[in-house]
Amino acid sequence: MEISTLATLNAAKRDRLGAVLVSDLDTGVSQLITEDQVATDALGQEIRARLLSGKSGTAEIAGKSLFLNVHLPPPRIVVIGAVHISQALAPMAALSGFAVTIIDPRTAFATPERFAGIDLRADWPDEVFAGMPLDRYSAMVAVTHDPKIDDPGLIAALQARCFYVGALGSRKTHAKRVERLIAGGLDAETIAAIRAPIGIDIGAASPAEIAVAILADVIQSLRRRSVGAASGSHEASP
Numbered sequence: 311m312e313i314s315t316l317a318t319l320n321a322a323k324r325d326r327l328g329a330v331l332v333s334d335l336d337t338g339v340s341q342l343i344t345e346d347q348v349a350t351d352a353l354g355q356e357i358r359a360r361l362l363s364g365k366s367g368t369a370e371i372a373g374k375s376l377f378l379n380v381h382l383p384p385p386r387i388v389v390i391g392a393v394h395i396s397q398a399l400a401p402m403a404a405l406s407g408f409a410v411t412i413i414d415p416r417t418a419f420a421t422p423e424r425f426a427g428i429d430l431r432a433d434w435p436d437e438v439f440a441g442m443p444l445d446r447y448s449a450m451v452a453v454t455h456d457p458k459i460d461d462p463g464l465i466a467a468l469q470a471r472c473f474y475v476g477a478l479g480s481r482k483t484h485a486k487r488v489e490r491l492i493a494g495g496l497d498a499e500t501i502a503a504i505r506a507p508i509g510i511d512i513g514a515a516s517p518a519e520i521a522v523a524i525l526a527d528v529i530q531s532l533r534r535r536s537v538g539a540a541s542g543s544h545e546a547s548p
Contacts, residue, residue, distance in 0.1 A: 315342050319381060326383035326445050328537070330357045335368070335375040345537055358537045383447045384409055385473075385532055390435055390463040391454035392419040395478070398521035399451070400428045406525065408449075413438050415459065435463040444470035446535075449528045451508065453478040461490060468500050474531040476508035476524065 311319075315331070319342055322329040328345040332353070345361055348354045356369050356378065366380045387403045389396045392414035400410045411429040414420040420432040431438045444450065450467030451474075452460040460477060464487075467475045477487065484506040491501050509523030510530070 311340060315340060318342050318344075323381065323383070326447055328361045328380075328382045328447075330360055331379040331381070332357070333377045333379070335377055348537060361537045362533055362535070383445075385447045385449070386411065387449045387451060387528060388413065388444065388463070388467075390414070390450070390452040390460055391478075392416070392421075392425065392430070393453055394517035395453050395520050395524070396451075397424060398518040399524060400425060402521060402525050403528075404428075406529065408528075411438075411442070413463065414454065435459065435466065439463075439466045444472055446471045446473055448472045449474035449476075449531070451476050451524055451528070453508070455479060455483075457487070457490060461487070461494075464504060465491065465494065465496065468496065468503060473535045474505070474528050475503055476505035476527065478508050478520075479506060481507070 311331070319329060319331065322344050329342055331340055331342050333340040343357055348357050348361070352371050356371060360366070360378050360380045361382070364380055364382050366378055368375065368377050370376070385407070386409035387399075388411045389399060390413050392412050396412055400412060403410045409429070411431060412420065412425055413431045413433065413435050415432060415434045417432050420430055422430060444467055448467070448470065450463055450472050452463050454460050455478060464475060464477060477484065479487065484504070487506070488498075488501050492498065505527060508527070509520060510527045512519070512523050512526075514520045514523040
């Protein structure tokens, strides 16, 4: 690999930007393509599919035998609320390959005993995000039912173009949430990206079942997100 290519790859990793190193197996020539450079040609379509699946491999394109080596930032799930749903969601998400952070300023809930081995922050969301910026490989899950705690997390996630933003609550609760966010300066199109009620509709009832529905929704959003220079913050249509 050329030194300049390695430097570009390291910069992409530092900026949590997906990239694919395309190597011609006949000539040995390599080209690094970051996710904001994906074209619309056949190679671009293959790179887009690789970025979504995260799987490296060979491909025959335009008479060339290529190896596509995929480099993706580790996806993460940030949960606002150290509640029962979070206790079920955190281990399942970690098992699925996500880095998990639980944020809740209520120290009666955010205890190490309830979240052993999990990155637990007993602080307000704004305080946490000052040192841990969100990005498009982050998912936001807000489950406290408390606007003072949930809303700052949702606003930060929307502004950071997280690939998933979801909030617990009924449609009536969400309607009030929308009113607050509009009053806070967000436009309706941006707010429409919030998944509310959160999670895939599987008829979930218990905290563990709701956690399953949320995690499935997050995974679907990650694998179907928009990729490319014109990509937005949220997933493409199935």
